[in-house]
Amino acid sequence: MSVRATGGWRLRKNTAFLLMVLPGFIWLVLLKYLPMGGIVLAFKNFHFARGGFWQSLWESSWCGLQNFEFLFASQNAWIITRNTILYNLVFIVTGTILALAIAVALSELLNRRLAKLYQTCLFFPYFLSWVVVGYLLLGFLSFDKGAVNGMLGQFGWQPVQWYDQPGVWPYILSFINLWKNAGYNAVIYLAAIMGIDRQYYEAAEIDGAGKWQQTIYVTLPHLYKLIIVMVLLAVGRIFSADFGLFYQVPLNSGALYPTTDVIDTYVFRSLMYTGDIGMTTAAGLYQSVVGFILIMLVNKVIKKYDRESAMF
Amino acid sequence: MAPEGLFLPGEEVIMASVKVEKLEKVYPNGFKALHGIDLQIADGEFMVVVGPSGCAKSTLLRLIAGLEEVTSGTITIGDRVVNDLDPKDRRIAMVFQNYALYPHMTAYENMAFALKLAKLPRAEIDARVREAAAKLEIEGLLDRKPKDMSGGQRQRVAVGRAIVRKPDVFLFDEPLSNLDAKLRVSMRARLVQLHRELKAGGQRAAMVYVTHDQVEAMTMGDRITVMKDGRIMQTDTPMALYERPANKFVAGFIGSPAMNIHRAGLKRIGDQVVVAVSGQEWALAPAQAARVLASWPADGEEVWFGIRPDSIDLAGPGGEQAGLCGEISLVERTGGEAYCYFRVNGDEYVARLEGSRAGQLQPGDVGQFRVKVDEGHVFSGAGGTNISLPAV
Secondary structure (H helix, E strand, C coil): CHHHHHHHHHHHHCHHHHHHHHHHHHHHHHHHHHHHHHHHHHHEECCCCCCHHHHHHHHCEECCCHHHHHHHHCCCHHHHHHHHHHHHHHHHHHHHHHHHHHHHHHHHCCCHHHHHHHHHHHHHHHHCCHHHHHHHHHHHHCCCCCHHHHHHHHCCCCCCCHHHCHHHHHHHHHHHHHHHHHHHHHHHHHHHHHCCCHHHHHHHHHHCCCHHHHHHHHHHHHHHHHHHHHHHHHHHCCCCCCHHHHHHCCCCCHHHHHHHCCHHHHHHHHHHHHCCHHHHHHHHHHHHHHHHHHHHHHHHHHHHHCHHHCCC | CCCCCCCCCCCCCCCCCEEEEEEEEECCCCCEEEEEEEEEECCCCEEEEECCCCCCHHHHHHHHHCCCCCCEEEEEECCEECCCCCHHHCCEEEECCCCCCCCCCCHHHHHHHHHHHCCCCHHHHHHHHHHHHHHHCCHHHCCCCHHHCCHHHHHHHHHHHHHCCCCCEEEEECCCCCCCHHHHHHHHHHHHHHHHHHHHCCCCCEEEEEECCHHHHHHHCCEEEEEECCEEEEEECHHHHHHCCCEHHHHHHCCCCCCEEEEEEEEEECCEEEEEECCEEEECCHHHHHHHHHCCCCCCCCEEEEECHHHEEECCCCCCCCEEEEEEEEEEECCCEEEEEEEECCEEEEEEEEHHHHCCCCCCCEEEEEECHHHCEEECCCCCEECCCCCC
């Protein structure tokens, strides 16, 4: 009785907070937990039948791990896995370093108006759709009308078929990803930097630390936990590639697949050509499970060295 | 060559004084924080800068530290004008209000940080840190990080971080304000003792200590500077400030409970000067009267009469001497003494009485009090200047 009374009292006391949580909770259940039921598709030989999706799901036969075999038996399995992991590793490392550098630089700007202007300029690309970015890049890299080939021509050099040169695309995609996302991540780090008590910097200044040393000994240690959380979240998505970046930006050029094809684009194309929902669900499940395992592993490693910095 | 601000073994510490001349600070929004102040602090002196919030005492400290840019005027430390020097080159150390200990470093690393940046030999760093830790009795805390220490322990580490640098000037920015009352008292004593020890050990660094707590100021400082609205009201020894306040502000700010200050009128009756306050008329002592006469206010100008709570006592039988009679509104008994609040013709007074003399006094009683008028002060009505100030 008393427990119920306490529970009711707590509920009344925290009504406002619970109402604030409610939209997020509904979103989580509707879009993240309910679709988990679809995991069964990865283990079924799904075929559309009369009666709609649920009827089809019910009537489809179980096929064990066949869908996973199909994914890994592909000749491209190694390439897409390698590409996905390597790109993500590069993005995590370069993205973190650049975002931190931008955040520190912005925080040091004395002119707050200019700082806000730079921040807005750096943040802007994040809001562009990958389709727009893809065609923007085409404006630079188009064989006959592109600005880059135009400039090469000015120097008397032969134009390059950029969309036939897989070797350069890891650099192009890495650059584009940095250009689009660094500003967004920088804003997160900048917000954290703004929260650091100025007295630490003043103490460091009196202790004889220059700007660089203040960054090393004051800023970075204060951002350490945030960096870990951001990296940990990124590691969890290491098997998932940004579909828009790898599909729209290279304009789905077949010649570039060796260096631009990742799990997501491969699965998408497979779905388009074969309509095999089972295989694509298997691929999605594979990405999630590996991501989950990686997060747990990285968190465990962090916990071993710095218990308080671990996420859970 | 020794790095600036940090001395290698065997090097002499410069006898450093701090001289502030016509110092002004105007912020970009046009707000003038400091109005051309002058202040001189001798080497080895413990100077407390005290004043209410917003009086620019911390601004003064930050200007000395080099954390803010001087608008005009000069700051000299030792024989060097330091206006354009970086904080690290001013040979100063600062203890901040929230200690500003680097949270990811242990107490040892915090204390060694400045020395490490100055590239001092490791053995020298270790010796200095351990020496300071011994002085502050924090040897057992050296491996702990700030989060694992209490407020008082953090405070001592912050002081240790300042000591190891062997600066010419220590700057303290309200360092005890985050501590509880009991710890504040013990840390106060410890800091004063530390100052003495450093002086005895040949480190005659000046200490500039900013606080808003006048008890801290009275108990710690060799001299006190009282500030108000970016101006220095008075600089003197604690007892001189208490006994000879230069103006009404200092009189009201220094001392707890505060001085009783009420509007008054002055009359000349022959050679005598009579002060009329709260419906009473008291003749000033001849010496007091002479000084008041020398600065006689314009006709009709009201003055202020101030009397410390210690200069009011319960009247003896017969009601001799100048007296006040009023209804008691509150009696605060603190043990050895009692503060008795009473009202006379609408003016509130407080008297500090010996605990035993407060006896059975209760709110609502009518009390007879005697006033030591010769210990009172007359302040001009316009500027609040003490016109009865005895010559030093």
